[in-house]
Amino acid sequence: MNDIITTMFNKKFMDELFKPQDLYSKKALRTVYDRLAHASIMRLNQASMDKLYDLMTMAFKYQVLLCPRPRDILLVTFNHLDAIKDFISDSPGILNQVDETFRRLIETYNCLSDGEFQLIRQTLLIFFQDMHIRVSIFLKDKVQNSNGRFVLPISGPVPWGTEVPGLIRMFNHKGVEVRRTEFTTAGNYVTPQREGSFELYGDRVLKLGTNMYSVTRPVETHMSGSSKNLASQAKENIAPNPLAKEELNFLARLLGGLDIQKPTGGETGFRLNLFTTDEEEEYAGVLHGLGLGRLWGALEAKAGPEQL
Amino acid sequence: GGIQEEICEEVLGVLQRSPLRPSQAVWCELPSRVLLVLTSQRGVQMYEADGSTMVFWHALDVPEQPAAHSVFARGIAAAGGRFICVGTSFGAVLVFDIPPKGTNVTLSEVLEQHRDPITDIAAEQGRDGAGDLVTADDSGTLCLWSSGEEFTLLGKIPGCGSSCSSVVLWNGTVAAGYGNGQIRLWEAGSGRIRAQVSAHARWIYALDLAPLTGKLLSGAEDSFVHVWKLSRNPDTDDIEIQHCHAECVTDTQVCGARFCDPAGDTFAVTGYDLSEILCYGPA
Numbered sequence: 001m002n003d004i005i006t007t008m009f010n011k012k013f014m015d016e017l018f019k020p021q022d023l024y025s026k027k028a029l030r031t032v033y034d035r036l037a038h039a040s041i042m043r044l045n046q047a048s049m050d051k052l053y054d055l056m057t058m059a060f061k062y063q064v065l066l067c068p069r070p071r072d073i074l075l076v077t078f079n080h081l082d083a084i085k086d087f088i089s090d091s092p093g094i095l096n097q098v099d100e101t102f103r104r105l106i107e108t109y110n111c112l113s114d115g116e117f118q119l120i121r122q123t124l125l126i127f128f129q130d131m132h133i134r135v136s137i138f139l140k141d142k143v144q145n146s147n148g149r150f151v152l153p154i155s156g157p158v159p160w161g162t163e164v165p166g167l168i169r170m171f172n173h174k175g176v177e178v179r180r181t182e183f184t185t186a187g188n189y190v191t192p193q194r195e196g197s198f199e200l201y202g203d204r205v206l207k208l209g210t211n212m213y214s215v216t217r218p219v220e221t222h223m224s225g226s227s228k229n230l231a232s233q234a235k236e237n238i239a240p241n242p243l244a245k246e247e248l249n250f251l252a253r254l255l256g257g258l259d260i261q262k263p264t265g266g267e268t269g270f271r272l273n274l275f276t277t278d279e280e281e282e283y284a285g286v287l288h289g290l291g292l293g294r295l296w297g298a299l300e301a302k303a304g305p306e307q308l
Numbered sequence: 309g310g311i312q313e314e315i316c317e318e319v320l321g322v323l324q325r326s327p328l329r330p331s332q333a334v335w336c337e338l339p340s341r342v343l344l345v346l347t348s349q350r351g352v353q354m355y356e357a358d359g360s361t362m363v364f365w366h367a368l369d370v371p372e373q374p375a376a377h378s379v380f381a382r383g384i385a386a387a388g389g390r391f392i393c394v395g396t397s398f399g400a401v402l403v404f405d406i407p408p409k410g411t412n413v414t415l416s417e418v419l420e421q422h423r424d425p426i427t428d429i430a431a432e433q434g435r436d437g438a439g440d441l442v443t444a445d446d447s448g449t450l451c452l453w454s455s456g457e458e459f460t461l462l463g464k465i466p467g468c469g470s471s472c473s474s475v476v477l478w479n480g481t482v483a484a485g486y487g488n489g490q491i492r493l494w495e496a497g498s499g500r501i502r503a504q505v506s507a508h509a510r511w512i513y514a515l516d517l518a519p520l521t522g523k524l525l526s527g528a529e530d531s532f533v534h535v536w537k538l539s540r541n542p543d544t545d546d547i548e549i550q551h552c553h554a555e556c557v558t559d560t561q562v563c564g565a566r567f568c569d570p571a572g573d574t575f576a577v578t579g580y581d582l583s584e585i586l587c588y589g590p591a
Contacts, residue, residue, distance in 0.1 A: 020374045065561070065580075070487070070511070114487045115425060115446030115471040118511065119378060129581055145559065149581065152531050152559045154509075161470070162489045163506035165530075170503045172546055173495070183551035185532060189509050 005088055007039035009097040018104060023123055054133045061128040062143065062150055063208045068159030070117035072206055073124070074109050075196045078102070079209030102200055110198050137212060155188035160195040336386035340408035345392060347381035352394045352402070354413065364413040366404070368396060380425075387431040387441045388455030391416065395426025401443050403459060419443070419459055421451045430477045431455070432519075439463070439496045442482050444472040450482060452496050463499040474515040476524070481538060481547050483524055485512035491526060493538070493547050502547040508532060514565040518572025523552070525575050527565030531557050533577055533588075555588060 007013070024032065033053055037044060044052070063076045081102050088094045112120075132148025143151050158164055165187060170179040196205035330346040335357065342357040351367040370379050381402075383395030392404045399422035405414050424445040434440030439452040439462045448467025454460045471487040481502070482494040489508035494501055510529035517524055522538040535553040540546070560579035568574040574589035 020376045022374065068510070113424070113446055113471065115427065116377075118471065118473075118487065125580060130583075132581075149559055152561065154531055154556060158489070158509045162509060165489065165506050165509055165532075167506045168503065168549060168551065169505075170546060170548055171501055172544065173498070173500060173502075175500055178544075178546065179548070181550065183554075185534075185554045186556050187509060187530065187532065 001040075002088060002091055002094060003040035004036060005084060006094050006097065008036055009094070009101050011097070011100070014101055014104065018108060023127055026127070055135060057128065057131060058133050058135050058138070059212060061125075061131060062138065064121060064124050064128070065150055066152070066208055067121065068157075068206075069161065070114050070121050071112070072159070072196070072208070073117060073121055074105070074198065075204045075206045076209035077105060078198070079204050079206065081105075082204070083209075083211050099200065106198065106200065154186060156190065157192035158189045160192050164189045164191060331380060331382060332384055334384040336384065336392050338386055338392075338406055339389050341406075343392065343406065345384045345394070347384060347394060349378065349380045352381050352404075354392070354404075363411050364404070366394075366402065366415065383426040383429040383443065385429040385431040385441065388434060391455060393419075393429050393431070393441065393443070395422075395429055395443060395445075397425040399423050399425060399445060401426060401429065416457075417459055419451075419453070419461075421461055421464065422449060423447070424449065427471060427473050428475045430475045430482075432477045432479075438480055440477070442475050442477050442496065444475040444484060446471045448472045448484075448486060450475065450484060450494065452482070452499070463496070465494055465499045473512050476515050476517040478517050478519065478522060478538060479540070483515060483517065483538065485515045485526055485528075487511045489528060489530070491515075491524075491536075491549075493549060495547065503549045505536075505549060507534060507536075510561075513561075513563045516566045516575070518567045518570055520571045523567070523572030524549070525565050525567055525572070527562035527577060529561040531560055531562060533557065533562055533565050533575070535572070535575070557586065 030053060033056070034049060037049065037052070064073055067073050067076065081098060085095060085098050088098070134146070134148050135144060138144035138150075139146065145151060166182050166184060168181045168183065169177055170181075172178045194203075194205060197203055330348050332347045334345050336343050336345050343363060344355040344357055344359055346353045346355070349368075350370070351365060353362060354364040355362050368379055368381060378397055380397045381394050382397065383393075383401075385393050387393050387403075390406060392406055394402045394404070396402065399420070401419040401422070402415060403417040403419060405416040407413065422443065422445040424447040426443060426445050428444045429441065431441045434455060439454050441453040441455050441459070443451045443453065445467070448470050450465040450467075450472060451461060452463045452465075454462055465482075469488075470490070472484045473487050474485040476483045477496065480496045482496050484492050484494065485507070486492070489506065489510055489512060491503075491505040491507040491512070492501060493503035493505075507526055508528035508530050509532075512526055512528045514527040515524065517538075524536040524538055525533065526536065527533045533555045534551065537550050537552050539548050539550075541548055555577075557577060557579060560582055562577055562579050564576075564578035566576050568576055568587065568589075574587065577586045577588065579586075
């Protein structure tokens with residue numbers, strides 16, 4: 001995994017990415033993705049690559065689509081980087097590379113206006129248009145409908161800088177407020193508590209872009225009694241899910257008979273040093289780097305030594 | 309003719325360099341003709357109303373090397389019974405003089421009052437001396453103009469931190485929709501704010517006005533479409549706005565909303581990832 005992250009955050013590669021340019025074509029993006037995935041000695045077959053690519057694109061589409069404010073796509077990016085830094089927290093060299101990129105992102109993007117962020121977001125959304133691949137974890141969490149379209153909640157906190165809809169204020173020609181009325185809709189919005197941090201370190205507040213598969217992952221729930229839901233979500237993550245299992249059968253085939261044991265060491269991050277070959281370790285590394293690492297934690301709880 | 313073919317080939321050559329993705333399409337109604345105007349990253353194209361013939365195209369100055377800021381045309385409106393105004397990412401507003409027929413369209417003027425990319429332009433029939441054109445930009449700044457041989461700037465309303473994504477003009481009232489979900493009504497003559505509505509929970513994409521009744525339509529990323537009614541209090545002359553109706557397009561970020569008739573009894577809605585146009589009307 002270190003190989004992949006090192007390659008991803010290579011200075012020359014980053015220099016190239018930060019050059020002003022048009023969005024990559026779908027073909028070009030897929031090529032970059034394939035090359036990155038193969039940056040280590042690991043090799044995935046075509047079907048596996050396709051599956052992982054689909055998963056990645058739908059997850060990213062979800063994150064971009066649901067951003068409350070256009071500039072929240074930057075917070076999503078920071079969430080991605082925070083998670084990556086967590087995976088390599090014991091490799092100072094690579095950590096430095098990632099921090100460098102972080103600083104570069106801050107320098108380049110923190111100053112953009114809402115309009116510029118919205119343009120970036122619209123460009124990304126056009127890229128993802130008409131993609132409706134169903135992802136089992138999204139279906140299970142009810143963030144995606146069975147027709148592949150994402151659920152757009154009409155409740156929860158409004159974006160930072162937006163007011164809860166409902167108030168109409170009218171002013172006379174002197175600028176004095178003379179009338180106030182209200183209107184109601186089906187929406188059930190509340191004021192947000194605080195704004196996410198755009199610094200190198202800080203609470204991003206936004207959960208989009210955090211690890212989808214962490215056992216106690218914070219899921220955006222816009223239902224009342226959300227803390228109750230969070231607890232039940234966490235519990236559900238560990239319970240067997242036949243859909244997830246089916247989707248991940250290809251991973252099992254790759255790894256063959258796998259003896260899963262508890263991870264060694266006291267890291268909160270997920271590490272498997274139990275594979276019989278380097279190759280198998282790299283497969284896991286790739287999954288981990290793609291945010292699927294903790295999935296194995298969930299499977300581990302029920303799988304035991306049996307074949308998946 | 310030969311020249312047109314040459315132009316077309318040139319255009320196609322230009323377009324093939326990068327895909328032409330029209331960002332806006334507006335039918336511009338002038339007394340003598342209706343033109344279909346498209347904007348994109350390449351510039352502006354004008355077609356006869358049935359889309360059959362390209363009448364005119366204006367290429368934006370695109371730098372050879374991609375610059376950090378996108379170049380594009382955005383914001384289209386017919387003004388003064390004679391002009392078509394198109395905004396640009398530079399903040400400049402291009403004013404094209406349109407002949408009653410034929411292709412002899414000329415760039416009459418370039419209005420340079422905005423410092424941020426133009427988002428939207430709206431116009432209405434001019435009343436003597438009163439402004440008949442409003443231009444909006446990404447900083448939320450609004451400019452009010454009087455159209456003519458030379459356009460006159462009548463006033464400027466500074467932005468307050470949020471992009472003004474869409475704007476309409478009716479009876480001297482500017483209705484502006486913002487990226488933070490607010491709708492504001494401004495008195496065009498004085499530039500004073502007359503109403504502030506916490507209308508939507510997300511970015512407002514579309515505003516439309518039904519001129520016969522003063523109905524206002526707003527559509528936003530929060531999945532909602534609202535119908536409002538603008539009016540003038542006959543006693544106080546205060547501008548008033550009331551909420552009439554709300555529709556929620558489930559699981560859809562609304563990107564377009566337009567009245568289908570001048571009274572505003574019916575409207576059409578489009579959204580991201582939606583291949584259909586949804587039409588709403590009285591029961």
